[in-house]
Amino acid sequence: MLKKILEKFTFWRGIAALILLSGVYFTYVRFVYGLGAVTNLSDEFPWGIWIGFDILCGVGLAAGGFTISAVTHIFNIEKFKPLSRPAILTAFLGYAFVALALMFDLGKPYNIWHPLIMWNPSSVMFEVAWCVMLYLTVLFLEFLSFALEKFQWQKTLTLLRKVIVPIYILGIVLSTLHQSSLGSMYLIIPQKMHPLWYSSFLPVYFYLSAIAVGFAMVIFESYTSARGMGHKIEFPLLSEISRITMAFLVITLAMRLVDIVLEGKLAFLFKPEIETFMFYIEIGIGTIVPAILLSSKKFRMDRKWLYLTSVLVVTGFILNRLNVSVTSIIYTTGDIYFPSLGEISITMSLVVVGIIVFKWLSNYFPVFEHKAEEKESLISFETPHELAPSK
Protein backbone atom coordinates (compact mmCIF):
# COMPACT_ATOMS: atom_id res chain seq x y z
CA MET A 1 0.00 0.00 0.00
CA LEU A 2 2.62 2.48 1.10
CA LYS A 3 4.81 1.44 -1.75
CA LYS A 4 1.98 2.10 -4.14
CA ILE A 5 1.51 5.62 -2.82
CA LEU A 6 5.21 6.25 -3.04
CA GLU A 7 5.32 5.13 -6.64
CA LYS A 8 2.43 7.41 -7.46
CA PHE A 9 4.15 10.32 -5.84
CA THR A 10 7.34 9.83 -7.75
CA PHE A 11 5.36 9.65 -10.96
CA TRP A 12 3.64 12.98 -10.36
CA ARG A 13 6.85 14.50 -9.11
CA GLY A 14 8.57 13.39 -12.27
CA ILE A 15 5.92 15.06 -14.39
CA ALA A 16 6.14 18.21 -12.30
CA ALA A 17 9.92 18.27 -12.67
CA LEU A 18 9.64 17.92 -16.43
CA ILE A 19 7.13 20.75 -16.65
CA LEU A 20 9.28 22.99 -14.49
CA LEU A 21 12.36 22.20 -16.55
CA SER A 22 10.68 23.22 -19.79
CA GLY A 23 9.30 26.25 -17.96
CA VAL A 24 12.79 27.34 -16.99
CA TYR A 25 14.00 26.95 -20.56
CA PHE A 26 11.14 28.99 -22.04
CA THR A 27 11.49 31.60 -19.32
CA TYR A 28 15.08 32.09 -20.43
CA VAL A 29 14.05 32.42 -24.07
CA ARG A 30 11.19 34.75 -23.19
CA PHE A 31 13.32 37.25 -21.31
CA VAL A 32 16.32 37.15 -23.60
CA TYR A 33 14.70 37.05 -27.03
CA GLY A 34 11.32 38.65 -26.38
CA LEU A 35 7.70 37.61 -26.55
CA GLY A 36 7.89 36.72 -30.23
CA ALA A 37 10.41 33.95 -29.56
CA VAL A 38 8.14 31.89 -27.30
CA THR A 39 4.58 32.86 -28.12
CA ASN A 40 2.37 32.60 -31.16
CA LEU A 41 1.13 36.13 -30.56
CA SER A 42 1.09 38.62 -33.40
CA ASP A 43 -0.01 42.13 -34.22
CA GLU A 44 -3.36 40.69 -35.30
CA PHE A 45 -3.69 38.58 -32.17
CA PRO A 46 -1.98 40.34 -29.28
CA TRP A 47 -3.65 38.55 -26.33
CA GLY A 48 -3.26 34.80 -25.98
CA ILE A 49 -3.67 32.25 -23.21
CA TRP A 50 -1.38 34.17 -20.87
CA ILE A 51 -4.26 36.62 -20.66
CA GLY A 52 -7.11 34.20 -21.32
CA PHE A 53 -6.00 31.52 -18.89
CA ASP A 54 -3.36 32.93 -16.54
CA ILE A 55 -5.11 36.21 -15.88
CA LEU A 56 -8.82 35.70 -16.55
CA CYS A 57 -9.00 32.18 -15.10
CA GLY A 58 -6.40 32.83 -12.40
CA VAL A 59 -8.36 35.73 -10.96
CA GLY A 60 -11.69 33.96 -11.38
CA LEU A 61 -10.58 30.72 -9.75
CA ALA A 62 -9.27 32.68 -6.78
CA ALA A 63 -12.75 34.10 -6.19
CA GLY A 64 -13.34 31.58 -3.41
CA GLY A 65 -11.45 33.93 -1.13
CA PHE A 66 -14.01 36.67 -1.25
CA THR A 67 -17.14 34.56 -1.58
CA ILE A 68 -16.33 32.43 1.47
CA SER A 69 -15.29 35.44 3.47
CA ALA A 70 -18.62 37.08 2.60
CA VAL A 71 -20.51 34.02 3.76
CA THR A 72 -18.55 33.49 6.98
CA HIS A 73 -17.44 36.93 8.08
CA ILE A 74 -20.19 39.19 6.78
CA PHE A 75 -23.25 36.99 6.72
CA ASN A 76 -21.85 35.33 9.84
CA ILE A 77 -22.87 31.84 8.86
CA GLU A 78 -20.62 30.27 11.38
CA LYS A 79 -20.69 26.74 10.12
CA PHE A 80 -18.76 27.72 7.01
CA LYS A 81 -15.85 29.03 9.03
CA PRO A 82 -13.70 25.94 8.64
CA LEU A 83 -13.59 26.65 4.92
CA SER A 84 -12.54 30.24 5.20
CA ARG A 85 -8.83 29.84 5.83
CA PRO A 86 -7.96 27.46 3.03
CA ALA A 87 -10.05 29.66 0.72
CA ILE A 88 -8.16 32.78 1.73
CA LEU A 89 -4.84 31.04 1.34
CA THR A 90 -5.75 29.79 -2.13
CA ALA A 91 -6.97 33.21 -3.13
CA PHE A 92 -3.75 34.78 -1.95
CA LEU A 93 -1.75 32.24 -3.91
CA GLY A 94 -4.02 32.62 -6.92
CA TYR A 95 -3.38 36.34 -7.08
CA ALA A 96 0.34 35.83 -6.55
CA PHE A 97 0.18 33.44 -9.51
CA VAL A 98 -1.58 36.09 -11.59
CA ALA A 99 1.00 38.71 -10.67
CA LEU A 100 3.82 36.35 -11.60
CA ALA A 101 2.11 35.42 -14.87
CA LEU A 102 1.80 39.11 -15.71
CA MET A 103 5.56 39.43 -15.51
CA PHE A 104 5.75 37.02 -18.43
CA ASP A 105 2.99 38.57 -20.48
CA LEU A 106 3.84 42.24 -20.10
CA GLY A 107 6.26 43.42 -22.76
CA LYS A 108 7.99 45.62 -20.18
CA PRO A 109 7.43 43.83 -16.88
CA TYR A 110 9.73 46.23 -15.06
CA ASN A 111 7.14 48.95 -15.68
CA ILE A 112 4.39 46.99 -13.93
CA TRP A 113 4.26 49.58 -11.15
CA HIS A 114 3.51 52.44 -13.56
CA PRO A 115 -0.26 52.49 -12.90
CA LEU A 116 0.63 53.63 -9.37
CA ILE A 117 1.81 57.00 -10.60
CA MET A 118 0.60 57.20 -14.21
CA TRP A 119 -3.14 57.43 -14.07
CA ASN A 120 -5.76 56.89 -16.70
CA PRO A 121 -9.12 56.52 -14.96
CA SER A 122 -10.93 55.98 -18.26
CA SER A 123 -9.09 52.67 -18.69
CA VAL A 124 -10.75 49.53 -17.36
CA MET A 125 -7.35 47.95 -17.03
CA PHE A 126 -6.19 50.82 -14.85
CA GLU A 127 -9.11 50.14 -12.55
CA VAL A 128 -8.39 46.40 -12.54
CA ALA A 129 -4.73 47.07 -11.75
CA TRP A 130 -5.63 49.20 -8.74
CA CYS A 131 -8.30 46.84 -7.45
CA VAL A 132 -6.00 43.85 -7.73
CA MET A 133 -3.15 45.67 -5.98
CA LEU A 134 -5.42 46.73 -3.14
CA TYR A 135 -7.05 43.33 -2.92
CA LEU A 136 -3.66 41.62 -2.71
CA THR A 137 -2.96 43.83 0.29
CA VAL A 138 -6.31 42.92 1.82
CA LEU A 139 -5.69 39.22 1.25
CA PHE A 140 -2.28 39.57 2.80
CA LEU A 141 -3.80 41.11 5.92
CA GLU A 142 -6.43 38.37 6.09
CA PHE A 143 -3.71 35.79 5.64
CA LEU A 144 -1.65 37.55 8.32
CA SER A 145 -4.53 37.27 10.76
CA PHE A 146 -3.97 33.55 10.90
CA ALA A 147 -0.30 33.39 10.00
CA LEU A 148 0.45 35.49 13.06
CA GLU A 149 -1.10 32.85 15.26
CA LYS A 150 1.75 30.64 14.31
CA PHE A 151 4.19 33.15 15.73
CA GLN A 152 2.01 34.09 18.69
CA TRP A 153 2.26 37.83 18.09
CA GLN A 154 -0.72 38.59 20.25
CA LYS A 155 -0.57 42.39 20.19
CA THR A 156 -0.47 42.71 16.44
CA LEU A 157 -3.11 40.04 16.21
CA THR A 158 -5.51 41.82 18.53
CA LEU A 159 -5.01 45.04 16.62
CA LEU A 160 -5.62 43.31 13.32
CA ARG A 161 -8.75 41.61 14.63
CA LYS A 162 -10.17 45.00 15.55
CA VAL A 163 -10.10 46.24 11.98
CA ILE A 164 -10.70 42.93 10.25
CA VAL A 165 -14.42 43.45 9.50
CA PRO A 166 -13.91 46.61 7.42
CA ILE A 167 -11.02 44.80 5.77
CA TYR A 168 -13.31 41.94 4.82
CA ILE A 169 -15.87 44.38 3.45
CA LEU A 170 -13.19 46.17 1.47
CA GLY A 171 -12.03 42.85 0.07
CA ILE A 172 -15.51 41.95 -1.11
CA VAL A 173 -16.10 45.33 -2.72
CA LEU A 174 -12.72 45.26 -4.47
CA SER A 175 -13.38 41.74 -5.71
CA THR A 176 -16.78 42.72 -7.02
CA LEU A 177 -15.15 45.53 -8.96
CA HIS A 178 -12.27 43.70 -10.55
CA GLN A 179 -14.00 40.38 -11.15
CA SER A 180 -16.64 42.19 -13.16
CA SER A 181 -14.17 44.59 -14.76
CA LEU A 182 -12.24 41.76 -16.33
CA GLY A 183 -15.40 41.35 -18.39
CA SER A 184 -15.63 45.10 -18.98
CA MET A 185 -12.24 44.97 -20.68
CA TYR A 186 -13.97 43.30 -23.60
CA LEU A 187 -16.83 45.79 -23.84
CA ILE A 188 -14.75 48.03 -26.08
CA ILE A 189 -14.34 45.51 -28.90
CA PRO A 190 -17.89 44.62 -29.96
CA GLN A 191 -16.84 44.33 -33.60
CA LYS A 192 -14.04 41.88 -32.84
CA MET A 193 -16.03 39.29 -30.91
CA HIS A 194 -18.42 36.49 -31.74
CA PRO A 195 -22.01 37.55 -30.96
CA LEU A 196 -22.59 34.58 -28.66
CA TRP A 197 -20.02 35.96 -26.22
CA TYR A 198 -20.15 39.70 -26.70
CA SER A 199 -22.74 41.35 -24.51
CA SER A 200 -23.03 44.62 -22.69
CA PHE A 201 -23.66 42.44 -19.64
CA LEU A 202 -20.22 40.82 -19.83
CA PRO A 203 -19.17 42.36 -16.50
CA VAL A 204 -22.26 40.90 -14.83
CA TYR A 205 -21.62 37.45 -16.32
CA PHE A 206 -17.99 37.58 -15.30
CA TYR A 207 -18.98 38.49 -11.76
CA LEU A 208 -21.70 35.87 -11.33
CA SER A 209 -19.64 33.09 -12.86
CA ALA A 210 -16.68 34.04 -10.68
CA ILE A 211 -18.85 33.68 -7.59
CA ALA A 212 -20.01 30.28 -8.80
CA VAL A 213 -16.55 29.02 -9.63
CA GLY A 214 -15.16 30.46 -6.40
CA PHE A 215 -17.45 28.12 -4.46
CA ALA A 216 -16.70 25.23 -6.81
CA MET A 217 -12.99 25.75 -6.22
CA VAL A 218 -13.54 25.54 -2.48
CA ILE A 219 -15.11 22.10 -2.98
CA PHE A 220 -12.36 21.08 -5.36
CA GLU A 221 -9.57 22.21 -3.06
CA SER A 222 -11.06 20.77 0.09
CA TYR A 223 -11.30 17.44 -1.61
CA THR A 224 -7.86 17.56 -3.19
CA SER A 225 -6.11 18.76 -0.07
CA ALA A 226 -7.99 16.27 2.06
CA ARG A 227 -6.80 13.50 -0.19
CA GLY A 228 -3.30 14.74 -0.66
CA MET A 229 -2.59 16.00 2.81
CA GLY A 230 -4.78 13.95 5.04
CA HIS A 231 -7.10 16.75 6.15
CA LYS A 232 -10.68 15.98 6.86
CA ILE A 233 -13.33 17.20 4.46
CA GLU A 234 -16.23 19.14 5.84
CA PHE A 235 -18.54 17.18 3.64
CA PRO A 236 -22.06 18.40 4.56
CA LEU A 237 -20.80 21.96 4.18
CA LEU A 238 -19.43 21.25 0.75
CA SER A 239 -22.68 19.74 -0.30
CA GLU A 240 -24.47 22.87 0.78
CA ILE A 241 -21.98 25.03 -1.07
CA SER A 242 -22.59 23.09 -4.24
CA ARG A 243 -26.18 24.34 -4.14
CA ILE A 244 -25.03 27.95 -4.04
CA THR A 245 -22.72 27.25 -6.98
CA MET A 246 -25.57 25.83 -8.98
CA ALA A 247 -27.86 28.73 -8.22
CA PHE A 248 -25.32 31.20 -9.57
CA LEU A 249 -24.50 29.10 -12.61
CA VAL A 250 -28.11 28.63 -13.58
CA ILE A 251 -28.87 32.33 -13.13
CA THR A 252 -25.89 33.27 -15.29
CA LEU A 253 -26.85 30.87 -18.04
CA ALA A 254 -30.48 31.98 -17.99
CA MET A 255 -29.42 35.62 -18.26
CA ARG A 256 -27.09 34.84 -21.15
CA LEU A 257 -29.76 32.96 -23.06
CA VAL A 258 -32.40 35.64 -22.55
CA ASP A 259 -29.82 38.22 -23.60
CA ILE A 260 -29.05 36.26 -26.78
CA VAL A 261 -32.73 36.07 -27.66
CA LEU A 262 -33.46 39.72 -26.89
CA GLU A 263 -30.46 40.90 -28.88
CA GLY A 264 -31.74 38.98 -31.88
CA LYS A 265 -28.80 36.60 -31.91
CA LEU A 266 -30.91 33.46 -31.71
CA ALA A 267 -29.82 32.33 -35.18
CA PHE A 268 -26.22 31.98 -33.97
CA LEU A 269 -27.30 29.16 -31.69
CA PHE A 270 -28.15 27.10 -34.77
CA LYS A 271 -25.31 28.07 -37.08
CA PRO A 272 -23.18 25.05 -37.92
CA GLU A 273 -19.90 26.73 -36.91
CA ILE A 274 -17.07 25.67 -34.65
CA GLU A 275 -17.93 28.62 -32.37
CA THR A 276 -21.48 27.39 -31.86
CA PHE A 277 -20.07 23.99 -30.98
CA MET A 278 -17.68 25.54 -28.45
CA PHE A 279 -20.58 27.47 -26.94
CA TYR A 280 -22.57 24.29 -26.35
CA ILE A 281 -19.54 22.46 -24.94
CA GLU A 282 -18.95 25.36 -22.56
CA ILE A 283 -22.48 25.58 -21.20
CA GLY A 284 -22.90 21.80 -21.29
CA ILE A 285 -19.83 20.99 -19.22
CA GLY A 286 -19.93 24.08 -17.07
CA THR A 287 -23.61 24.40 -16.24
CA ILE A 288 -26.11 21.95 -17.69
CA VAL A 289 -24.50 18.63 -16.75
CA PRO A 290 -23.50 19.76 -13.24
CA ALA A 291 -26.96 21.23 -12.72
CA ILE A 292 -28.62 17.95 -13.65
CA LEU A 293 -26.24 15.97 -11.45
CA LEU A 294 -26.62 18.21 -8.44
CA SER A 295 -30.39 18.38 -8.70
CA SER A 296 -30.44 14.81 -7.48
CA LYS A 297 -29.85 14.31 -3.81
CA LYS A 298 -28.17 11.01 -4.43
CA PHE A 299 -25.33 12.65 -6.33
CA ARG A 300 -25.13 15.68 -4.10
CA MET A 301 -24.56 13.52 -1.06
CA ASP A 302 -21.91 11.43 -2.69
CA ARG A 303 -18.32 12.52 -2.25
CA LYS A 304 -17.10 11.36 -5.64
CA TRP A 305 -19.94 12.93 -7.59
CA LEU A 306 -19.69 16.16 -5.72
CA TYR A 307 -16.02 16.32 -6.53
CA LEU A 308 -16.70 15.48 -10.15
CA THR A 309 -19.26 18.25 -10.51
CA SER A 310 -16.84 20.77 -9.07
CA VAL A 311 -14.28 19.63 -11.66
CA LEU A 312 -16.92 20.10 -14.37
CA VAL A 313 -17.84 23.57 -13.16
CA VAL A 314 -14.20 24.64 -13.06
CA THR A 315 -13.58 23.22 -16.54
CA GLY A 316 -16.64 24.98 -17.89
CA PHE A 317 -15.46 28.21 -16.35
CA ILE A 318 -12.02 27.89 -17.94
CA LEU A 319 -13.69 27.14 -21.27
CA ASN A 320 -15.83 30.24 -20.90
CA ARG A 321 -12.87 32.53 -20.30
CA LEU A 322 -10.90 30.97 -23.14
CA ASN A 323 -13.92 31.27 -25.40
CA VAL A 324 -14.32 34.95 -24.60
CA SER A 325 -10.63 35.72 -24.99
CA VAL A 326 -9.60 33.40 -27.81
CA THR A 327 -12.42 31.55 -29.62
CA SER A 328 -14.68 34.55 -29.99
CA ILE A 329 -11.86 36.70 -31.35
CA ILE A 330 -10.51 34.10 -33.76
CA TYR A 331 -14.00 34.28 -35.26
CA THR A 332 -13.22 37.75 -36.61
CA THR A 333 -9.46 37.56 -37.14
CA GLY A 334 -9.45 34.20 -38.85
CA ASP A 335 -7.56 31.17 -37.66
CA ILE A 336 -4.28 32.79 -36.70
CA TYR A 337 -3.66 31.76 -33.13
CA PHE A 338 -3.08 28.60 -31.20
CA PRO A 339 -0.97 28.68 -28.04
CA SER A 340 2.65 27.70 -28.62
CA LEU A 341 4.53 25.06 -26.66
CA GLY A 342 6.29 27.87 -24.82
CA GLU A 343 3.04 29.52 -23.78
CA ILE A 344 1.64 26.22 -22.55
CA SER A 345 4.84 25.20 -20.72
CA ILE A 346 5.13 28.45 -18.84
CA THR A 347 1.45 28.41 -17.90
CA MET A 348 1.73 24.84 -16.64
CA SER A 349 4.92 25.62 -14.74
CA LEU A 350 3.20 28.45 -12.93
CA VAL A 351 0.35 26.13 -11.98
CA VAL A 352 2.83 23.55 -10.68
CA VAL A 353 4.68 26.17 -8.64
CA GLY A 354 1.33 27.31 -7.23
CA ILE A 355 0.42 23.79 -6.12
CA ILE A 356 3.81 23.22 -4.50
CA VAL A 357 3.64 26.49 -2.58
CA PHE A 358 0.06 25.75 -1.49
CA LYS A 359 1.07 22.37 -0.11
CA TRP A 360 4.04 23.80 1.70
CA LEU A 361 2.14 26.73 3.18
CA SER A 362 -0.84 24.71 4.28
CA ASN A 363 1.45 22.32 6.11
CA TYR A 364 3.27 25.14 7.78
CA PHE A 365 0.50 27.53 8.78
CA PRO A 366 -2.61 26.71 10.75
CA VAL A 367 -4.96 26.85 7.81
CA PHE A 368 -6.71 23.64 8.40
CA GLU A 369 -6.87 23.85 12.15
CA HIS A 370 -9.33 26.36 13.45
CA LYS A 371 -9.01 25.81 17.14
CA ALA A 372 -7.00 28.94 17.81
CA GLU A 373 -9.36 31.13 15.88
CA GLU A 374 -12.40 29.76 17.60
CA LYS A 375 -11.15 30.89 20.96
CA GLU A 376 -10.47 34.36 19.73
CA SER A 377 -13.12 34.79 17.13
CA LEU A 378 -15.21 37.94 17.23
CA ILE A 379 -18.28 36.09 18.30
CA SER A 380 -17.40 33.07 20.29
CA PHE A 381 -19.55 30.41 18.84
CA GLU A 382 -19.13 26.71 18.42
CA THR A 383 -17.83 25.87 15.01
CA PRO A 384 -19.23 22.53 14.06
CA HIS A 385 -16.10 21.46 12.25
CA GLU A 386 -16.40 18.04 13.77
CA LEU A 387 -19.52 17.48 11.71
CA ALA A 388 -17.46 16.00 8.98
CA PRO A 389 -17.62 12.26 8.91
CA SER A 390 -14.06 11.06 8.90
CA LYS A 391 -13.60 8.41 6.36
Place this chain on the structure above:
Amino acid sequence: MIKQKGILFDATMCVGCGECYYACKAQNENGEGKEDFLTDHLSYKSYTVVEEYEDEIYTRKMCMHCVDPTCVSVCPVGAFTKTEFGPVLYDGDKCMGCRYCMQACPHNIPRYEWQSNNPVVQKCTMCHDRIKNGEMTACAEACPAEATLFGDLEELKEIALQRIADDPDTYYPHVYGLEEAGGTHVLILSPVPFEQLGFAGNLPNEPLPELTKRALDKIPHVVSVGSVFLGGMYWLTKRKNQIAEENRMKEDENA
Protein backbone atom coordinates in the same frame (compact mmCIF):
# COMPACT_ATOMS: atom_id res chain seq x y z
CA MET B 1 -8.34 78.34 -31.52
CA ILE B 2 -5.98 75.70 -32.81
CA LYS B 3 -7.05 74.29 -36.13
CA GLN B 4 -7.42 70.53 -36.15
CA LYS B 5 -5.30 68.87 -38.81
CA GLY B 6 -6.11 65.85 -40.89
CA ILE B 7 -5.27 63.74 -43.92
CA LEU B 8 -7.52 62.97 -46.87
CA PHE B 9 -6.66 59.91 -48.91
CA ASP B 10 -8.51 59.43 -52.19
CA ALA B 11 -8.20 55.88 -53.52
CA THR B 12 -9.60 56.91 -56.92
CA MET B 13 -6.55 59.13 -57.45
CA CYS B 14 -3.87 56.85 -56.01
CA VAL B 15 -1.56 55.47 -58.71
CA GLY B 16 0.11 52.91 -56.47
CA CYS B 17 3.62 54.36 -56.83
CA GLY B 18 4.64 53.79 -53.21
CA GLU B 19 6.17 57.24 -52.71
CA CYS B 20 4.29 57.74 -49.42
CA TYR B 21 5.57 54.38 -48.17
CA TYR B 22 9.21 55.29 -48.82
CA ALA B 23 8.80 58.86 -47.57
CA CYS B 24 7.38 57.56 -44.31
CA LYS B 25 10.27 55.10 -43.98
CA ALA B 26 12.79 57.88 -44.47
CA GLN B 27 11.02 60.31 -42.17
CA ASN B 28 10.89 57.85 -39.29
CA GLU B 29 14.26 56.17 -39.97
CA ASN B 30 12.53 52.86 -40.44
CA GLY B 31 14.97 51.29 -42.88
CA GLU B 32 14.93 51.03 -46.64
CA GLY B 33 11.57 49.40 -47.07
CA LYS B 34 10.65 46.55 -49.36
CA GLU B 35 11.35 46.68 -53.07
CA ASP B 36 7.95 45.19 -53.84
CA PHE B 37 6.28 47.55 -51.38
CA LEU B 38 2.79 46.32 -52.23
CA THR B 39 3.49 43.08 -50.33
CA ASP B 40 4.56 44.81 -47.12
CA HIS B 41 2.23 44.89 -44.13
CA LEU B 42 1.93 47.37 -41.30
CA SER B 43 4.65 46.54 -38.81
CA TYR B 44 6.80 48.12 -36.13
CA LYS B 45 8.85 49.64 -38.91
CA SER B 46 6.18 50.25 -41.53
CA TYR B 47 3.76 52.89 -40.25
CA THR B 48 1.94 53.02 -43.57
CA VAL B 49 1.51 50.63 -46.47
CA VAL B 50 0.01 50.75 -49.96
CA GLU B 51 -2.25 47.82 -50.79
CA GLU B 52 -3.56 46.66 -54.15
CA TYR B 53 -7.10 45.36 -54.56
CA GLU B 54 -9.16 44.14 -57.50
CA ASP B 55 -9.41 46.34 -60.60
CA GLU B 56 -6.11 48.03 -59.77
CA ILE B 57 -7.52 49.95 -56.86
CA TYR B 58 -4.83 51.06 -54.45
CA THR B 59 -5.36 52.12 -50.89
CA ARG B 60 -3.23 53.20 -47.96
CA LYS B 61 -3.38 51.95 -44.40
CA MET B 62 -2.20 54.01 -41.47
CA CYS B 63 -3.33 55.16 -38.04
CA MET B 64 -6.66 56.93 -38.42
CA HIS B 65 -5.98 59.37 -35.56
CA CYS B 66 -9.44 58.93 -34.11
CA VAL B 67 -11.32 61.88 -32.67
CA ASP B 68 -12.02 59.92 -29.47
CA PRO B 69 -9.28 57.29 -29.72
CA THR B 70 -9.81 53.86 -28.24
CA CYS B 71 -6.06 53.45 -27.67
CA VAL B 72 -5.98 56.60 -25.52
CA SER B 73 -8.96 55.41 -23.53
CA VAL B 74 -7.76 51.86 -22.79
CA CYS B 75 -4.09 52.39 -21.96
CA PRO B 76 -3.79 51.81 -18.20
CA VAL B 77 -0.81 54.15 -17.86
CA GLY B 78 -1.88 56.85 -20.30
CA ALA B 79 0.96 56.17 -22.74
CA PHE B 80 -1.24 57.37 -25.60
CA THR B 81 -2.33 60.98 -25.88
CA LYS B 82 -4.48 62.91 -28.29
CA THR B 83 -2.58 66.09 -29.14
CA GLU B 84 -4.19 69.43 -29.79
CA PHE B 85 -3.82 69.32 -33.60
CA GLY B 86 -5.22 65.82 -33.84
CA PRO B 87 -2.26 63.40 -33.97
CA VAL B 88 -2.43 60.52 -31.50
CA LEU B 89 0.99 59.93 -29.97
CA TYR B 90 2.59 57.18 -27.93
CA ASP B 91 5.18 57.36 -25.17
CA GLY B 92 7.28 54.21 -24.88
CA ASP B 93 8.75 55.24 -21.51
CA LYS B 94 5.34 55.00 -19.87
CA CYS B 95 4.17 51.83 -21.63
CA MET B 96 4.25 48.60 -19.68
CA GLY B 97 3.53 46.41 -22.67
CA CYS B 98 0.07 45.05 -21.88
CA ARG B 99 -0.97 45.47 -25.53
CA TYR B 100 -4.52 46.47 -24.65
CA CYS B 101 -4.13 49.29 -27.18
CA MET B 102 -3.55 46.74 -29.94
CA GLN B 103 -6.39 44.53 -28.80
CA ALA B 104 -8.80 47.47 -28.62
CA CYS B 105 -7.93 49.63 -31.66
CA PRO B 106 -10.90 49.35 -34.03
CA HIS B 107 -8.59 49.76 -37.04
CA ASN B 108 -5.94 47.26 -35.88
CA ILE B 109 -3.16 49.81 -36.13
CA PRO B 110 -0.66 49.63 -33.24
CA ARG B 111 2.20 47.24 -33.98
CA TYR B 112 4.56 45.60 -31.55
CA GLU B 113 8.27 44.78 -31.48
CA TRP B 114 7.71 41.12 -30.77
CA GLN B 115 11.35 40.16 -31.19
CA SER B 116 12.71 42.68 -28.69
CA ASN B 117 13.18 42.21 -24.95
CA ASN B 118 12.46 45.90 -24.43
CA PRO B 119 9.61 46.27 -26.89
CA VAL B 120 7.59 49.35 -27.73
CA VAL B 121 4.40 49.94 -29.70
CA GLN B 122 4.81 51.63 -33.07
CA LYS B 123 2.46 53.47 -35.36
CA CYS B 124 2.07 56.52 -37.57
CA THR B 125 2.46 59.82 -35.70
CA MET B 126 0.87 62.03 -38.36
CA CYS B 127 4.41 63.40 -38.53
CA HIS B 128 3.77 65.37 -35.37
CA ASP B 129 7.29 66.81 -35.38
CA ARG B 130 6.77 68.26 -38.83
CA ILE B 131 3.21 69.52 -38.57
CA LYS B 132 3.74 71.36 -35.31
CA ASN B 133 6.21 73.49 -37.30
CA GLY B 134 3.61 74.11 -39.96
CA GLU B 135 4.95 71.54 -42.41
CA MET B 136 2.97 68.84 -44.22
CA THR B 137 3.27 65.18 -43.33
CA ALA B 138 6.06 63.43 -45.23
CA CYS B 139 3.62 61.13 -47.03
CA ALA B 140 1.41 63.98 -48.25
CA GLU B 141 4.43 65.90 -49.44
CA ALA B 142 5.76 62.88 -51.34
CA CYS B 143 2.53 61.99 -53.13
CA PRO B 144 2.88 62.88 -56.85
CA ALA B 145 -0.81 62.28 -57.62
CA GLU B 146 -2.31 64.38 -54.82
CA ALA B 147 -4.08 61.29 -53.58
CA THR B 148 -2.88 62.07 -50.05
CA LEU B 149 -3.73 65.59 -48.90
CA PHE B 150 -2.76 67.16 -45.62
CA GLY B 151 -4.66 70.13 -44.22
CA ASP B 152 -7.26 71.47 -41.85
CA LEU B 153 -9.68 68.72 -40.95
CA GLU B 154 -12.82 70.79 -41.55
CA GLU B 155 -11.63 71.85 -45.01
CA LEU B 156 -10.71 68.28 -45.90
CA LYS B 157 -14.20 67.14 -44.91
CA GLU B 158 -15.72 69.68 -47.27
CA ILE B 159 -13.40 68.72 -50.09
CA ALA B 160 -14.27 65.05 -49.62
CA LEU B 161 -18.02 65.65 -49.64
CA GLN B 162 -17.68 67.97 -52.62
CA ARG B 163 -15.81 65.34 -54.63
CA ILE B 164 -18.56 62.80 -54.05
CA ALA B 165 -21.24 65.36 -54.95
CA ASP B 166 -19.40 66.43 -58.13
CA ASP B 167 -18.71 62.93 -59.36
CA PRO B 168 -21.19 60.44 -57.90
CA ASP B 169 -20.35 57.85 -60.59
CA THR B 170 -16.73 57.54 -59.52
CA TYR B 171 -17.16 57.48 -55.79
CA TYR B 172 -18.79 55.15 -53.35
CA PRO B 173 -21.12 57.59 -51.57
CA HIS B 174 -19.47 57.68 -48.19
CA VAL B 175 -16.49 59.37 -46.58
CA TYR B 176 -14.82 56.81 -44.38
CA GLY B 177 -13.82 58.49 -41.16
CA LEU B 178 -16.63 61.02 -40.87
CA GLU B 179 -18.56 58.84 -38.44
CA GLU B 180 -16.70 55.58 -37.87
CA ALA B 181 -16.31 55.00 -34.13
CA GLY B 182 -16.86 58.68 -33.49
CA GLY B 183 -14.89 59.90 -36.48
CA THR B 184 -11.21 60.09 -37.40
CA HIS B 185 -8.65 62.63 -38.54
CA VAL B 186 -7.81 60.52 -41.57
CA LEU B 187 -10.56 60.51 -44.18
CA ILE B 188 -10.77 58.01 -47.02
CA LEU B 189 -12.57 58.16 -50.35
CA SER B 190 -13.04 55.04 -52.42
CA PRO B 191 -14.71 53.86 -55.63
CA VAL B 192 -16.00 50.69 -53.90
CA PRO B 193 -17.48 49.84 -50.49
CA PHE B 194 -14.80 50.19 -47.82
CA GLU B 195 -14.97 46.59 -46.60
CA GLN B 196 -13.63 45.59 -50.02
CA LEU B 197 -10.47 47.55 -49.28
CA GLY B 198 -10.00 45.94 -45.89
CA PHE B 199 -11.40 48.75 -43.73
CA ALA B 200 -13.41 47.77 -40.68
CA GLY B 201 -16.99 47.93 -41.89
CA ASN B 202 -18.99 47.07 -38.80
CA LEU B 203 -17.99 49.93 -36.53
CA PRO B 204 -20.65 51.75 -34.55
CA ASN B 205 -20.85 55.51 -35.05
CA GLU B 206 -20.58 56.08 -31.35
CA PRO B 207 -17.01 56.42 -30.01
CA LEU B 208 -16.04 53.04 -28.57
CA PRO B 209 -14.73 54.45 -25.26
CA GLU B 210 -18.37 55.25 -24.47
CA LEU B 211 -19.02 51.53 -24.09
CA THR B 212 -16.59 51.18 -21.20
CA LYS B 213 -17.48 54.55 -19.76
CA ARG B 214 -20.98 53.31 -19.11
CA ALA B 215 -19.63 50.39 -17.09
CA LEU B 216 -17.04 52.48 -15.24
CA ASP B 217 -19.64 55.06 -14.28
CA LYS B 218 -21.36 52.42 -12.16
CA ILE B 219 -18.33 51.93 -9.91
CA PRO B 220 -19.14 54.63 -7.33
CA HIS B 221 -22.60 53.11 -6.89
CA VAL B 222 -21.20 49.62 -6.49
CA VAL B 223 -18.76 50.88 -3.87
CA SER B 224 -21.23 52.92 -1.83
CA VAL B 225 -24.24 50.62 -2.04
CA GLY B 226 -22.04 47.55 -1.66
CA SER B 227 -20.26 48.76 1.48
CA VAL B 228 -23.45 49.88 3.17
CA PHE B 229 -25.17 46.62 2.30
CA LEU B 230 -22.28 44.48 3.56
CA GLY B 231 -21.89 46.55 6.72
CA GLY B 232 -25.61 46.25 7.38
CA MET B 233 -25.59 42.53 6.77
CA TYR B 234 -22.68 42.08 9.12
CA TRP B 235 -24.46 43.95 11.87
CA LEU B 236 -27.78 42.18 11.31
CA THR B 237 -26.45 38.64 11.15
CA LYS B 238 -24.17 39.20 14.11
CA ARG B 239 -27.10 40.47 16.14
CA LYS B 240 -29.18 37.51 15.05
CA ASN B 241 -26.47 35.11 16.15
CA GLN B 242 -26.20 36.85 19.51
CA ILE B 243 -29.93 36.62 20.12
CA ALA B 244 -29.89 32.97 19.19
CA GLU B 245 -27.02 32.43 21.57
CA GLU B 246 -28.80 34.26 24.41
CA ASN B 247 -31.96 32.26 23.85
CA ARG B 248 -29.98 29.08 23.95
CA MET B 249 -28.34 30.07 27.20
CA LYS B 250 -31.72 30.92 28.71
CA GLU B 251 -33.06 27.56 27.68
CA ASP B 252 -30.05 25.92 29.22
CA GLU B 253 -30.69 27.77 32.46
CA ASN B 254 -34.36 26.81 32.45
CA ALA B 255 -33.55 23.22 31.82
